[in-house]
Amino acid sequence: MDDRDLERLVNRFDALLPDLLRDGHEKQWAVISDDGLFCIENDFGRAYQAGRKKFMPRPFIVQQIFPWDHVAKITRLRTA
Numbered sequence: 001m002d003d004r005d006l007e008r009l010v011n012r013f014d015a016l017l018p019d020l021l022r023d024g025h026e027k028q029w030a031v032i033s034d035d036g037l038f039c040i041e042n043d044f045g046r047a048y049q050a051g052r053k054k055f056m057p058r059p060f061i062v063q064q065i066f067p068w069d070h071v072a073k074i075t076r077l078r079t080a
Contacts, residue, residue, distance in 0.1 A: 001059040005059040006059075006061070008034070009032050009033070009034070009059060009060065009061045010061065010063075012032055012034075012036065013030060013032045013063045016030070016032070016036070016037055017065070020037075020040075020065050021065065025040055025065045026065055026066065026067065027064065027065065027066070028041065028042055028065050029041045029042070029043065029044050029046075029062055029063070029064050029065070030047070030062070030063050030064075030065055031047050031050055031051040031054075031060060031061075031062055032060060032062075032063060033051070033054075033055050033058065033060040034058070034059070038050070038051065038054060038055075038060070039051075040065075044062060044064070047062045048062050
């Protein structure tokens with residue numbers, strides 16, 4: 001995943017954020033791909049595994065849902 005992929009996926013998450021908050025998902029974890037929202041999980045590990053199983057090697061992000069920018073964990077898988 002390069003910087004353009006990351007920026008595109010973060011922008012997609014930002015666009016979905018108001019609806020996610022309105023629907024009561026604060027503090028949960030969203031899995032976002034180029035297709036949009038894939039799933040919402042209660043912990044990072046489950047969200048990451050769901051995204052990895054569905055999308056690898058395509059880009060995806062796992063982002064915690066907060067009403068403000070909150071970096072909780074950044075994980076980047078490097079491939080050869």
